[in-house]
Amino acid sequence: MPQLAYVNGRIQPLADASLHVEDRGTQFADAVYEVCAVLAGRILDWQPHLDRLRRNLAELSIDWPMADGPFGLQARRLIAANGHEDCLLYIQISRGTARRDHAFPGAAAANVVMTVRRFDFRQRVAQLASGVAVITQPDTRWRRVDIKTTGLLGNVLAKQAARAAGAFEAWLLHGETVREGSSTNAWIIKDGRIITHPTGTEILPGIARNSLINLAQAAQLVVEERPFTLAEAKAADEAFLTSTTAPILPVIRIDGQAIASGRPGPITTRLGEQVWAEVARQTGWRA
Ligand SMILES: Cc1ncc(COP(=O)(O)O)c(C=O)c1O
Missing domain, CATH: 3.30.470.10 (Aminotransferase class 4, branched-chain amino acid transferase, N-terminal domain)
Known part of the structure; x- marks a missing residue:
């Protein structure tokens, strides 16, 4: 065809x-x-x-x-x-x-x-068990990245740097603050609290981000929408990313440094099950 x-x-x-x-x-x-x-x-x-x-x-x-x-x-x-x-x-x-x-x-x-x-969404389900690595890059984009325009050169260059480094994604830094990935939203978990940058003009309000917040809150998990630093991310208990093409993926390394044990954490794994259950509920899809 x-x-x-x-x-x-x-x-x-x-x-x-x-x-x-x-x-x-x-x-x-x-x-x-x-x-x-x-x-x-x-x-x-x-x-x-x-x-x-x-x-x-x-x-x-x-x-x-x-x-x-x-x-x-x-x-x-x-x-x-x-x-x-x-x-x-x-x-x-x-x-x-x-x-x-x-x-x-x-x-x-x-x-x-x-x-x-x-x-192939099945690869994303499989990656729940393996997790992915991210690197960091400076956020060189314009100041209205909440608008999803095709002006993506800052994102393109950051993603290419990730590819060149053998990583899945680049997390974009403004000073010490992690804003989001080049095509994903960025999350960490510390002491049971799920933390992600607030919406506004500095990140794209991801559809998968919003779904994740709803699912986490429905599961009585605490979600904090606040900026977090690279140091906090490296010291986190767990980290993950979300997007339409990767509804949830554990992040196990940042700039070569393992997050906690270097394996997908329990809360991310549980959220992953909920995310794919929601996908199945909406579409009937099964891995
Ligand atoms: C910069 C950026 N952040 C976050 C996302 C995730 O958004 P969504 O969950 O709507 O795919 C994307 C998706 O392309 C993106 O380009």
Whole structure:
């Protein structure tokens, strides 16, 4: 089956799908995006993703006249057409195509692109038992990283540094404070308390982050949304990360230093079971 993409209302072969070279997403990163997990053919947390997308479009004053219902239908049509049960749905909306000029164009229709890529979520369940290593990098991004724009060069360079170091992720530091990962939210656990950077303009409000907070609180665990330092992280009892593509992964090493025993901790492991139970409840997916 050929891979298919959605571009401005049309589903077409991915190889032929394209945007105009003066798309403002290409020239200015004047575009927002979402990545959604699709398991057993169902989109996980669709409404929270849609809400975040709407908020981001509003932050950038990008008009996008499609209603939620028809948009959801288009996304599901694309997923069905690609025929993948387990995949990632990528959505990108730019301000549109216009003669290059920094200021907003007078009239431009948003360019809407969606692609679907097969994804193996089972590997993430397996990684619950092994955990992953992270390194740290300076946070060089702009000051509105709460808006999920395609301007990701700071994230890209940090992730590449992690890859080069043989690590899964780079945690981004502002001074001594750990903000988040290059494409994940960062967490530590100390004395039974689960700690993560508060939302605001300095981190992306992750959908998986929010789900984790809800699950932890439902399990009577204490969640503290406050900044934490690299020293605190290295001295933590446990650490983990969350994202759409890695709903929860234990972090067992930071900059080469083992966290506690250097193995996934008991609270993270328990949270992991709850996270995947919630995925199963929403989508019917089983590892
Ligand atoms: C910088 C950053 N932080 C956190 C996340 C996690 O967000 P979500 O849970 O919505 O995938 C992402 C996801 O791409 C990200 O790019």
